[in-house]
Amino acid sequence: MSKHLENVSRRGFLKTAGVTSGLILAAPMLSNHVMAAARGEEELVSSGYLAIKPDGTAHVFVHRVEMGQGSRTGLPQVVADELEADWGRLHIEAAFGDKARFGDQNTDGSTSIRKFYDAFRQAGAAARMMIEQAAANEWGVSVSDVEAKKHRVINKITGKSEDFSKFVVAASKLEVPKDVQLKKKADRTFIGKPQRNIYMKQILTGGTQFGQDTIRPNMVFAVAARPPVVGGKVTSYDKAAAMAVDGVLDVVELPALEMPALFKPVGGVAVVASNTWAAMKGREALNAQFEDGANASYDSAEYEKQLWKSIDGDSVTHMKRGDVDAALEGASKTYSADYYVPHQHHIPMEPPAATAEWNGDDLKMWVCCQDPTSVQETVAAFVGKKPEEIYVEATLLGGAFGRKSKPDFAVEAALVAKAVGRPVKMVWSREDDVRHGYYHTVAAQRVNVGVKDGKVTAWKHKAAYPSIGATFNPAADQPGAFELGLGLLDMPFDTANMQVDTGKAPAHVRIGWMRSVANIQQAFAVGSMVDEIAQGEGKNTADMWMELIGFDRKINPSVDLVKQPGAPRDPQYSNYGESLERHPVDTARLKAVLDKVVQMSGYGKDMPKGKGIGISVHRSFVSYVACAAEVEVTDGELKVTNAWMAVDCGVAVNPDRVKAQMEGAVLFGMSIAMHGEITAKDGAIVEGNFDGYPVCRMSECPPVETAIIESDAVPGGVGEPGVPPVAPAITNAIFAATGKRIRRLPIKDQLST
Amino acid sequence: MASIKLNGQRVSVDAAPDTPLLWVIRDHLNLTGTKFGCGVASCGACTILVDGEPMRSCQFRLEDAEGVEISTIEGQEDSAFKNVQAAWRELDVVQCGYCQSGQVMAAAALIRSNPKPTDEDIDEALNGNLCRCGTYQRIRAAVHLAAEKMEA
Numbered sequence: 001m002s003k004h005l006e007n008v009s010r011r012g013f014l015k016t017a018g019v020t021s022g023l024i025l026a027a028p029m030l031s032n033h034v035m036a037a038a039r040g041e042e043e044l045v046s047s048g049y050l051a052i053k054p055d056g057t058a059h060v061f062v063h064r065v066e067m068g069q070g071s072r073t074g075l076p077q078v079v080a081d082e083l084e085a086d087w088g089r090l091h092i093e094a095a096f097g098d099k100a101r102f103g104d105q106n107t108d109g110s111t112s113i114r115k116f117y118d119a120f121r122q123a124g125a126a127a128r129m130m131i132e133q134a135a136a137n138e139w140g141v142s143v144s145d146v147e148a149k150k151h152r153v154i155n156k157i158t159g160k161s162e163d164f165s166k167f168v169v170a171a172s173k174l175e176v177p178k179d180v181q182l183k184k185k186a187d188r189t190f191i192g193k194p195q196r197n198i199y200m201k202q203i204l205t206g207g208t209q210f211g212q213d214t215i216r217p218n219m220v221f222a223v224a225a226r227p228p229v230v231g232g233k234v235t236s237y238d239k240a241a242a243m244a245v246d247g248v249l250d251v252v253e254l255p256a257l258e259m260p261a262l263f264k265p266v267g268g269v270a271v272v273a274s275n276t277w278a279a280m281k282g283r284e285a286l287n288a289q290f291e292d293g294a295n296a297s298y299d300s301a302e303y304e305k306q307l308w309k310s311i312d313g314d315s316v317t318h319m320k321r322g323d324v325d326a327a328l329e330g331a332s333k334t335y336s337a338d339y340y341v342p343h344q345h346h347i348p349m350e351p352p353a354a355t356a357e358w359n360g361d362d363l364k365m366w367v368c369c370q371d372p373t374s375v376q377e378t379v380a381a382f383v384g385k386k387p388e389e390i391y392v393e394a395t396l397l398g399g400a401f402g403r404k405s406k407p408d409f410a411v412e413a414a415l416v417a418k419a420v421g422r423p424v425k426m427v428w429s430r431e432d433d434v435r436h437g438y439y440h441t442v443a444a445q446r447v448n449v450g451v452k453d454g455k456v457t458a459w460k461h462k463a464a465y466p467s468i469g470a471t472f473n474p475a476a477d478q479p480g481a482f483e484l485g486l487g488l489l490d491m492p493f494d495t496a497n498m499q500v501d502t503g504k505a506p507a508h509v510r511i512g513w514m515r516s517v518a519n520i521q522q523a524f525a526v527g528s529m530v531d532e533i534a535q536g537e538g539k540n541t542a543d544m545w546m547e548l549i550g551f552d553r554k555i556n557p558s559v560d561l562v563k564q565p566g567a568p569r570d571p572q573y574s575n576y577g578e579s580l581e582r583h584p585v586d587t588a589r590l591k592a593v594l595d596k597v598v599q600m601s602g603y604g605k606d607m608p609k610g611k612g613i614g615i616s617v618h619r620s621f622v623s624y625v626a627c628a629a630e631v632e633v634t635d636g637e638l639k640v641t642n643a644w645m646a647v648d649c650g651v652a653v654n655p656d657r658v659k660a661q662m663e664g665a666v667l668f669g670m671s672i673a674m675h676g677e678i679t680a681k682d683g684a685i686v687e688g689n690f691d692g693y694p695v696c697r698m699s700e701c702p703p704v705e706t707a708i709i710e711s712d713a714v715p716g717g718v719g720e721p722g723v724p725p726v727a728p729a730i731t732n733a734i735f736a737a738t739g740k741r742i743r744r745l746p747i748k749d750q751l752s753t
Numbered sequence: 754m755a756s757i758k759l760n761g762q763r764v765s766v767d768a769a770p771d772t773p774l775l776w777v778i779r780d781h782l783n784l785t786g787t788k789f790g791c792g793v794a795s796c797g798a799c800t801i802l803v804d805g806e807p808m809r810s811c812q813f814r815l816e817d818a819e820g821v822e823i824s825t826i827e828g829q830e831d832s833a834f835k836n837v838q839a840a841w842r843e844l845d846v847v848q849c850g851y852c853q854s855g856q857v858m859a860a861a862a863l864i865r866s867n868p869k870p871t872d873e874d875i876d877e878a879l880n881g882n883l884c885r886c887g888t889y890q891r892i893r894a895a896v897h898l899a900a901e902k903m904e905a
Contacts, residue, residue: 068849068886196845203850204838206786206826210851213785221780246769275780276789277772349790349798349851349885398788398851399885430791656845660888664848667887690795690883699876701889 048101050079050123052172056151056165058085058127063095063102064112065370066199067348067397067404068664069719070657071112073198075120077190077653078113082124082183086151087190092198097372097392105394106371108405108513109576110621110717113653114583117715125180127171131164134171150189185712194656199396211353211368211395216423219355220249222416223279223427225288226268226436229295229683230509231259237269237288245285247278252419254412255382261471261510263378265408266436270416276427292683298508300442300679304340307444310464310478310503311338318481318571319489321560322497324450327458331450335533339447340744341521343678344440345693346514350398351433354410355425356417363414364391368398370405378407379414401515401668406438431688438512439678441465443521444505447529450497456533456548461488462501465521470507477506479518481561485574486620487522487724490557492587494550498560509680515668516723519620527616527728528743531735541615541732542598545591552588556580576621582714583622589648589709590619593626596646596707601628610634611641612736616725621717623649624709627666627725630702631733636752640670640730645706645722650713662706662722669726671695674747757818760828770816775799777815778825786826786854790883797882800855801825807862809881826854833903834861840898848886855882860896869900 051059060079066072076092079085095102104115128148135153136143145156154161202208227233233256242251249272256267269288273279328334354367354375363383369375372394376387383390397404413426428436443465450458467483469476479502481489488500514520534544557573564571575583594617598604603613610633617626630642645662652658675694679686687693731742734751742750755766757774759782766781778787778801787810790798794809801810802824837860840846847853856879863870863878870878875896884892 066849068847070848194845196842197847197850199850200842200845200847203847203853204841204857206784206854208786208850210785210788212789213779215783215785275768275772275776277776277780278769281769347885349796349849349883350788351790397849399849401885427789430793430796660845660848660891663890664887667889668885689791689793691793695883695885696887696889697881697883698879698889698892701887701893704890 049120050083050127052127052164052168054165054168056163056168057089057091058083059091059093061093061095061102063105064116065107065394065397066094067107067370067400069112069661070197070654071107073195074113074654074657075116076198077195078117078120079124081188081190082121083128084148084150084189089151094394097376097394099373100388105373106405108370108402110720113715114622114717117653121182122180125182126176129177129181130171130174131167133174134167135162138167138170191653192651192655195654209395210350210398211366212350212398212427214353214355214366214395214425216355216357219423219425220272220274220420221276221279221427222270222272222413222424223276223283223429223432224254224268224270224412225283225286226266226432227290227292228435229290229292230261230266231257231293231295232290233267233293234269235289235291237286239286241285241287242271242282245278245282247274248282249273250420251286252416254415260474263374263406263408265411270412270426272416272420272424279427280429295508296683298680298683300342300681303442303508304444307442307464307505308338310505311444311446311462313503315462315501315503316478316564317499317501317562318484319498319500319560320562321499324458324460324497324499327497328448328450328460331452331458333451333536335449335529335536337447337529337532337743339445339521339525339528341443341524342676342745343442343509344514344520344672344676345434345437345678346401346403347434347693347695348397348399348401348403351428351430352404352409353425353427354413355423356413357423358417358421365410365414366393366395367407367410368395368400368404369407369410370397370400374405375407375410379411382411383414383418402513403437406512430690434688434693435685437685438471438510440514440520441468441511441518445521445525447525449529449533451533451537454537456495458497459491459493459495460499461525462503463488463522464503464505466505466507466511468511468513471510471512478502478504481571482574483518486518487526487618489561489573490555490585490619491526492555492585492590492619493548495548508683509685516620516720519618519724520672520727523616523618523724524727524745527618527725528731531614531728531732532741535735540604542594542603545594545617549587549591554580554584554586557585576717578622583716585619589624590617592709593617593624593646593648596709597626597628597644600644600646600705600707601630601642603628607736610737612733612738614729614732614734614736616728616732618721618724620721620724623647623716623718623721625662625721625725627729629726629729629733631730631737633734633737633751636749638674638734638747638751640700640702643702643704645704646709647706647722648709648711649718649721650711650715652708653715655708658708658718659706661718663704665722666704666726667696667701669723670700670730673727673730673745677746755815755818757815757823758821759823760825766815768815770814772815773811774801774813774815774818774823775810778810784825784827788851788854790852796852797855797859798852800858800882802858802862807859826858829858829861833865836899836902837861837864837895839902840895843898844891844895846888846891846895848888852882852884856884856892860892860899863896864900864903868903870896
């Protein structure tokens with residue numbers, strides 16, 4: 001992989017960047033993910049993250065979106081550190097969709113820092129070196145006699161210093177250094193230090209621009225009546241009644257959804273009005289009727305029975321070590337448990353919204369999307385344009401958690417705006433969001449464990465849940481390796497006999513990824529079973545984990561994977577798109593975070609009646625997180641009274657944001673554990689708002705204490721890895737407090753019966 | 754044409770009388786600091802002040818707004834609000850920020866009426882303000898900090 005950086009100022013980059021002259025740097029994408037997309041070398045160098053103006057202002061192009069995870073603050077920290085910048089002289093540009101220039105912009109999978117840390121460091125370091133060289137030339141000294149510090153260059157011989165701005169133009173004429181000298185850890189100025197959210201001022205004054213907040217001249221507002229069942233079609237609607245509502249301007253039919261669902265809109269009828277309220281009233285008046293189609297039989301209670309039948313039925317084996325059936329046969333004691341996690345929904349505080357503006361044949365869009373390039377690609381197919389011909393700006397996102405990486409709602413805006421000939425903001429109501437989601441799957445799992453001579457000798461794990469793959473390919477009718485790799489194929493156990501199987505589970509709603517994805521149900525089953533074995537064997541659960549994990553080592557999960565019939569090559573553990581060299585599965589790091597929460601929480605100490613502490617630990621998105629939760633159960637009422645998180649995410653670029661993400665993950669995990677359940681009846685989603693799909697409120701929030709393990713490892717994910725260990729820590733704590741084992745989520749009122 | 758008093762100024766609005774103030778404020782008056790989160794008074798993102806009291810603007814109709822003083826986040830400038838903003842900055846409370854308009858409106862209203870709120874007071878006053886990012890712990894701490902700043 002080339003580490004070459006190229007000065008592209010002579011290639012017309014200046015003009016497109018909106019900077020008239022100065023130093024522009026394009027860093028190559030040092031990303032496996034991007035490499036995997038098989039780009040050519042020429043394209044790799046055509047992206048730019050940093051442009052320094054002659055006045056010294058450093059424009060940082062952050063191509064990743066901001067949804068609360070902190071990318072728009074963290075990535076500038078990385079570049080500013082290497083640049084030796086003055087934070088106040090950064091100008092942070094929220095980059096629009098441009099795959100050719102920026103590479104991967106899909107802000108999910110906890111990738112922004114882990115995939116772009118190197119590229120942003122190199123961009124900053126190269127610019128610093130060029131400015132230092134220009135200063136040395138100007139002063140007639142060796143480059144080793146000058147040093148950049150906080151937007152100034154110091155002449156170490158004379159002690160005098162000058163602002164970066166004095167050297168920018170000269171530096172822009174230099175070759176970009178081929179070997180970039182990165183700073184030493186001790187010299188870091190921003191990496192590893194807390195940095196405040198760059199949007200704080202706007203947020204606290206109401207001046208933010210979220211997707212729902214877009215305003216364009218002459219803009220009108222739209223809402224849509226959509227088929228309640230995925231794949232359903234409009235059969236009738238009363239256009240005249242809708243048009244009769246004061247403020248309604250037009251009614252536009254949307255194209256029916258042809259399967260597979262992909263990111264396409266689901267169809268229906270849009271009502272356009274002079275304000276959102278009028279559009280909503282118009283939608284009521286429409287009285288749209290639908291034909292439900294093939295998914296109309298989907299019923300959550302019936303479907304659960306089907307999943308358990310699949311668990312009892314035929315299996316596809318994905319991972320196999322030793323002979324698990326023989327080991328179970330020969331065990332002196334066995335454990336068997338069934339775990340169930342229902343559909344979940346992202347329910348970000350900001351419902352989806354997109355604004356489209358046509359100017360002749362030009363299309364501009366403002367979308368609260370996780371990936372502006374995916375908006376370009378998805379919309380392009382519906383409007384007969386090339387993706388790169390559509391200008392898409394990712395607004396701020398009022399939360400997303402995976403929902404806004406599916407731009408179905410953006411297509412609606414583009415089509416309606418085209419039809420009415422005015423800029424249109426397509427507003428999703430909360431009910432639209434809850435009833436037309438890309439749901440986290442519904443999962444049944446059975447775990448069978450064998451113990452002989454006090455040692456776990458067998459772990460057999462079977463999972464049946466609709467796959468995210470079904471959203472893209474209807475033939476995908478059971479969990480895929482890409483999902484099992486999130487916590488099952490990489491179970492870090494030194495157990496002689498292990499097997500991971502799947503059973504059939506066709507999808508009847510759009511299945512999507514939600515914060516931490518299949519880790520949610522898989523870490524719940526694994527984390528619960530470890531606790532169950534510990535209780536059964538009369539051991540402390542922390543000791544049980546340590547015994548199962550075994551000695552310090554780096555695991556290669558690929559060695560036990562089973563090649564499927566007809567597969568072109570041996571299966572490889574996906575490791576969240578990273579190499580095992582860069583991001584190993586390191587049992588020592590896993591054990592260290594567990595040790596840390598045990599220490600922080602005092603796990604193992606005597607607790608008063610009705611109180612208990614539970615623990616769990618999980619590696620995901622190449623980071624390691626352990627959670628300890630303390631609960632109190634009084635007359636069947638559950639209260640989480642404390643939570644402790646220990647995280648090893650490698651270098652923590654913005655430690656306070658890492659803590660914030662862990663605090664948020666506790667609440668997200670609590671909502672899954674205690675409340676989250678999306679159900680379907682006659683193919684339609686039953687819940688519609690926060691009353692039917694509650695998430696945790698202030699009064700439920702426990703004090704959360706977070707420890708970040710000091711690490712020099714390359715950065716791992718942060719946004720998602722906090723979530724998986726939370727639910728099992730809570731249910732294990734409930735067992736410790738009450739002796740009641742929770743094997744199905746949500747907990748809801750299970751403790752009162 | 755209705756007329757309402759918003760952020761100290763009288764403004765005219767051409768909207769149906771049953772239109773919730775939320776949409777009047779956002780769509781007609783282009784003040785987008787007041788957020789749309791649920792439409793059913795379940796999340797608090799649309800919190801405004803009506804005669805100084807926090808209200809859900811998604812449930813307050815234009816026809817009921819005659820004779821009352823309405824203020825939104827854009828119109829806040831008293832010391833309670835400034836101290837809330839300062840505390841929020843100091844503790845870097847926000848994540849995505851979407852619910853925070855409502856949170857700071859509710860928090861400032863709390864410390865105006867209760868200069869020394871306890872954790873329980875805060876939980877009660879802000880329980881209607883959802884935050885999916887889970888910033889509650891920092892909000893709680895920031896309300897205490899804002900109250901301290903009021904005393905200083």
